[in-house]
Amino acid sequence: MISRQTIDAIFSAARVEEVIGDFVNLKRAGSNLKGLSPFTDEKTPSFMVSPAKQIWKDFSTGKGGNVVTFLMEHEQFSYPEALRWLAKKYNIEIEEDQEQTQEQKDELKLKESLYLISEFAKKFFIEQLNETEEGQNIGLSYFKERGFTKSTVEKFDLGYSPSKRNAFTEFASAKGYGKNLLEASGLSIYKENSEVGFDRFRERVIFPIHSFSGRTLGFGGRILRKDVKAAKYLNSPESEIYHKSKILYGISQSKQAILKQNECLLVEGYTDVISLHQSGVENVVASSGTALTPDQIRLIKRLTPNIILIYDGDTAGIKASFRGIDLILEQELNVKVLLLPDGEDPDSFARKHSSEEIQRYIAENSTDFIRFKANVLLEEAQNDPIKKSELIRDIVQSISLIPNIIQREVYVQETARLMEIREETLFKELQQNLRRKTKTEIEKKQTTTGTTSLEVVKKEEITVNNRMILEEEIIRLIMQYGDLIVELESAEKTAYETTVIEEIMSQFNENELKFQNSVYQSILEDVKKGYEENELRTGDFFIRLFDSEKTEVASESLIEKYSLSENWQKKLKIYIKSKEENIAKILNDVLLRYKGIFVEDTIREFSELLKEETISGEIRQEQMEKIMKLTEVRARLFKELNRII
Numbered sequence: 001m002i003s004r005q006t007i008d009a010i011f012s013a014a015r016v017e018e019v020i021g022d023f024v025n026l027k028r029a030g031s032n033l034k035g036l037s038p039f040t041d042e043k044t045p046s047f048m049v050s051p052a053k054q055i056w057k058d059f060s061t062g063k064g065g066n067v068v069t070f071l072m073e074h075e076q077f078s079y080p081e082a083l084r085w086l087a088k089k090y091n092i093e094i095e096e097d098q099e100q101t102q103e104q105k106d107e108l109k110l111k112e113s114l115y116l117i118s119e120f121a122k123k124f125f126i127e128q129l130n131e132t133e134e135g136q137n138i139g140l141s142y143f144k145e146r147g148f149t150k151s152t153v154e155k156f157d158l159g160y161s162p163s164k165r166n167a168f169t170e171f172a173s174a175k176g177y178g179k180n181l182l183e184a185s186g187l188s189i190y191k192e193n194s195e196v197g198f199d200r201f202r203e204r205v206i207f208p209i210h211s212f213s214g215r216t217l218g219f220g221g222r223i224l225r226k227d228v229k230a231a232k233y234l235n236s237p238e239s240e241i242y243h244k245s246k247i248l249y250g251i252s253q254s255k256q257a258i259l260k261q262n263e264c265l266l267v268e269g270y271t272d273v274i275s276l277h278q279s280g281v282e283n284v285v286a287s288s289g290t291a292l293t294p295d296q297i298r299l300i301k302r303l304t305p306n307i308i309l310i311y312d313g314d315t316a317g318i319k320a321s322f323r324g325i326d327l328i329l330e331q332e333l334n335v336k337v338l339l340l341p342d343g344e345d346p347d348s349f350a351r352k353h354s355s356e357e358i359q360r361y362i363a364e365n366s367t368d369f370i371r372f373k374a375n376v377l378l379e380e381a382q383n384d385p386i387k388k389s390e391l392i393r394d395i396v397q398s399i400s401l402i403p404n405i406i407q408r409e410v411y412v413q414e415t416a417r418l419m420e421i422r423e424e425t426l427f428k429e430l431q432q433n434l435r436r437k438t439k440t441e442i443e444k445k446q447t448t449t450g451t452t453s454l455e456v457v458k459k460e461e462i463t464v465n466n467r468m469i470l471e472e473e474i475i476r477l478i479m480q481y482g483d484l485i486v487e488l489e490s491a492e493k494t495a496y497e498t499t500v501i502e503e504i505m506s507q508f509n510e511n512e513l514k515f516q517n518s519v520y521q522s523i524l525e526d527v528k529k530g531y532e533e534n535e536l537r538t539g540d541f542f543i544r545l546f547d548s549e550k551t552e553v554a555s556e557s558l559i560e561k562y563s564l565s566e567n568w569q570k571k572l573k574i575y576i577k578s579k580e581e582n583i584a585k586i587l588n589d590v591l592l593r594y595k596g597i598f599v600e601d602t603i604r605e606f607s608e609l610l611k612e613e614t615i616s617g618e619i620r621q622e623q624m625e626k627i628m629k630l631t632e633v634r635a636r637l638f639k640e641l642n643r644i645i
């Protein structure tokens with residue numbers, strides 16, 4: 001746990017305009033900075049940064065927040081990762097709060113050591129590729145033959161491990177890296193009871209494998225000589241930081257393109273990813289030759305719900321894809337499949353075509369999983385009715401994995417059309433599959449928990465009514481002007497001074513008001529708690545919270561998309577009061593209008609009760625009296641607002 005003092009130090013040192021300026025080209029726009037959204041493709045800038053308030057707002061997507069939330073959105077960091085990134089940038093030493101056991105400390109120390117040696121090894125391999133005669137003649141020549149440019153080689157940190165048996169091991173040992181760490185990283189191999197190690201990736205071109213956030217986790221190595229019996233490709237072994245089933249090659253370099261295009265292309269090999277990138281198609285990752293896993297799919301799901309699997313015409317590969325498709329469907333993602341022309345793989349296809357041609361081919365030839373699976377299996381079934389019935393069951397089994405019932409129905413209709421079979425028959429088969437699936441899940445739960453009860457999950461209902469605009473305005477007043485002192489007039493026409501927050505809390509308590517929006521209500525509870533502790537919690541407080549919903553609300557409230565031109569006053573001599581000068585009237589009007597809507601809703605509620613025939617005459621009379629009193633209150637409120645009912 002990073003200590004509160006460290007977090008405060010990070011927020012104090014970090015400048016939102018400096019950090020975002022590393023990723024977005026910002027230009028001055030009044031008191032703010034403006035640029036093109038890093039989250040969507042747009043031609044007109046709608047991304048705003050406020051240096052004064054230390055917040056950002058992307059009006060094209062609605063996202064916003066502080067310097068930490070920007071890194072979380074843009075780089076897909078976790079909260080601690082974003083804090084550590086900022087601490088490193090601003091040279092802030094991180095203090096840990098929580099007491100750790102010796103075992104936890106040792107584990108953390110090992111992980112950090114593995115990250116360090118992996119980064120050290122990456123730099124060694126890059127240096128060997130570019131600055132040694134062997135690396136240039138063998139490694140660099142190979143990459144040039146593949147058509148990789150210098151910028152592409154640098155982008156993916158490609159390297160070379162020399163032919164000398166222990167070149168890296170010897171170099172690392174001289175720099176202080178011990179046998180245990182070299183062995184744990186998988187970079188060096190030691191025979192039993194030997195203190196002399198040799199390099200795992202000797203005489204191979206190197207493909208560093210990065211984490212989601214860009215840290216070096218492990219390596220892939222390809223041997224270039226044909227006269228050896230060693231495996232063509234070799235990967236780092238599993239370690240404390242490298243888990244092959246949980247990482248996708250190219251995810252760090254591709255995540256921004258995947259976010260922007262809202263689509264991920266999934267291929268098999270390192271060079272497939274690199275060649276597509278060089279051709280201008282950057283929303284692509286590779287499973288690195290392993291069968292697709294749920295962890296890898298969830299990694300993609302963080303960025304987009306849309307996946308296109310790209311395969312060459314290899315029959316074995318196509319059959320193997322079926323399992324991956326089912327896993328993707330279970331994760332509620334939309335999956336399509338693209339088969340490349342005969343004799344082509346993503347690497348060769350990318351080298352022969354431009355970005356526009358590749359994108360056009362993908363758009364015109366990718367097909368949904370139903371049509372793809374049906375075409376493949378029908379070819380096998382030929383005219384055999386038994387095999388055809390089996391493939392239909394196979395397709396329905398895949399459909400049953402989809403959690404969304406609307407998607408399931410659409411796919412059933414599509415299957416019925418393709419297979420020329422009645423929808424009713426497919427729906428019956430689907431229901432049987434779903435029942436079996438439910439039964440299996442219940443039995444599994446009973447086995448693990450020892451209970452026979454079924455868990456009922458209540459779905460949260462989201463309602464929107466005419467209070468929303470006023471609730472937003474009240475929250476905006478809290479965020480922007482909560483600690484501002486205003487002069488107001490009581491019902492007895494007596495003037496009094498108070499702060500914006502105190503007046504809002506007073507009116508809400510006195511009239512038993514409550515926000516309909518749950519996030520706004522939670523913010524109000526935080527404000528009340530702060531007041532009890534002699535603290536007026538405004539936007540500055542909420543913008544630094546580790547609560548993405550509240551932080552986004554704060555940024556929405558604090559940053560203004562438009563500002564009044566100075567020319568109104570300078571050239572046109574038109575003087576307009578600032579919002580701060582009008583804040584007392586704005587506050588009074590908003591609260592009156594909100595109470596009016598609250599009263600109207602209550603009148604409507606009581607009126608609905610009167611329609612029930614079971615209500616006795618006495619209760620009916622009470623309800624009517626309440627409605628009359630509330631109508632009088634509404635009239636007074638509207639009179640104060642000068643409104644005609």
